[in-house]
Amino acid sequence: MNFPTVEFPWFGNGNIVAIIAIIHVLISHGVAIGATALVVSSEYYAIVTKNEKLDQLAKQLTKWILIITTTVGAMTGVGIWFSTTVIQPDSIGSLLRIFFWAWVAEWVVFVLEVVFLLIYYYTWETWKEGKAKRKHLNVGIMLAVFSWLTMSIITGILAAKLTPGRWVETLSFWNAFFNPTYLPSLGFRTFLSIMLAIALFTIFVRLFVKDEEVRMPLLRIFSIWGAISLPATVVLGIWYLQSIPDQAAKLIVWSTGLPEKTFDVLNMIAFALIIVFLFWLAIRPKKLPIFLSLAVFMSAIGFIGEFEVVRESIRKPYIIYNYMYVNGITAVKAEEMNRDGYLAHSTVAKIKKVTEKNKVEAGREIYQGQCLACHTIDGWRSKRALANRLKGWPQQSIESFIPTMHQVRPMMPPFVGTKEEVEALAAYLYKVANEEK
Known part of the structure; x- marks a missing residue:
């Protein structure tokens, strides 16, 4: 990003x-x-x-x-x-x-x-x-x-x-x-x-x-x-x-x-x-x-x-x-980001490292960098609105799906980042999918 x-x-x-x-x-x-x-x-x-x-x-x-x-x-x-x-x-x-x-x-x-x-x-x-x-x-x-x-x-x-x-x-x-x-x-x-x-x-x-x-x-x-x-x-x-x-x-x-x-x-x-x-x-x-x-x-x-x-x-x-990739990440850069972390390579992210205290906010920054190009949280296109798509999913299921989503749906780019960043994105998506509208 x-x-x-x-x-x-x-x-x-x-x-x-x-x-x-x-x-x-x-x-x-x-x-x-x-x-x-x-x-x-x-x-x-x-x-x-x-x-x-x-x-x-x-x-x-x-x-x-x-x-x-x-x-x-x-x-x-x-x-x-x-x-x-x-x-x-x-x-x-x-x-x-x-x-x-x-x-x-x-x-x-x-x-x-x-x-x-x-x-x-x-x-x-x-x-x-x-x-x-x-x-x-x-x-x-x-x-x-x-x-x-x-x-x-x-x-x-x-x-x-x-x-x-x-x-x-x-x-x-x-x-x-x-x-x-x-x-x-x-x-x-x-x-x-x-x-x-x-x-x-x-x-x-x-x-x-x-x-x-x-x-x-x-x-x-x-x-x-x-x-x-x-x-x-x-x-x-x-x-x-x-x-x-x-x-x-x-x-x-x-x-x-x-x-x-x-x-x-x-x-x-x-x-x-x-x-x-x-x-x-x-x-x-x-x-x-x-x-x-x-x-x-x-x-x-x-x-x-x-x-x-x-x-x-x-x-x-x-x-x-x-x-x-559609989220702006080059294929050659992905391996480096998987090793060092996506947020660490982002020039605009306020959070550079995921902790327990900032996990949801870090997930939001990852969402903006890797998901926003195609998805919304809410919106008129329910298939692209993640709050609708993930409604009822346990957080662990979201966390398990993120690293394999490009294999299940080949039109999606692979997630880029560390295990901690996967957990952060899952925490954010779980939160927005289960908030009272």
Whole structure:
């Protein structure tokens, strides 16, 4: 424990990060990347077909891309790194040391992305004829490229947390960045972004764009992109799944909290819904049902939520695979802490050695350092609330379970510390599980 702990006792630290991340991915993928590709395609189609109304609609969509990405998108982007920095500082510190220059490059690329977005929107009416219009379209293409480049850099960092590859031995930046899941993950996210944009925007087009001279070509563009992106997403998704560690693959269903059959049925229904939606979009766009568009809209949000939760959870017991456990303890440091004591190596713990007088308080410090990343004492998620999970357990049973918990539940990191620290943690957990609420 090298940093002070920040605790969200009822809601849970991991849930705070998850909510911010889900909102950000919906915007960064679905709006900044996917919708930008659709808008630039729409402007191109409007130029080719001389459809001024479609061109103006593309401008209006760009206005919303600008508003959403520079407000909620930017705030949640900063929010991810702020929340993870205070909740998982050891992990973020390690990533910053590995990917320092990648983060610098990502910041520069993101600034240029925003600059292109501003130019693209605010020159729409001034660059609207002849060569000027072509120049405007080129700015849109550059915007789409830089939006994708932003994701391509971040994907290298995120993918390395699950599959650091040879970095664990070489400590090479290039081994970490171009890790085993980098390319499949990047390809999957690229086409997923376009599918997400189609799912999110179609309902608004269906509800608010009444002029068929505009709506029909726009939905046609959506259907063409969908026909390309859905198969690509499936193929690249399979490649991605085959590239992750076997233990991680086994945790996919577990991480959703759903029974396996329910998980399979829900995902099959959602996939069938997407196929029906795309066929309807391509064959009978005029008769596209509002309820189908809405169902796809809701399914897309649900899938992103599921994807982000699964992506974060399947790394367990690690937060950086084969290097750092989810509680911030590195695998190489664990043996030393088992010998000398966890508290003795903590830079912020007030108690360095367990005694009979401070046993419960020492247990609380150990809980904050080793359990807080995933668990709460109380809270809305009863499976993660230790007071609920351990209610009725004798203290001796808790004490016996702690050293073997990672064998019983492989997604949990092993306890790190001395026998006395095991007793201290057991004493604290027994106390909070049996207190009157």
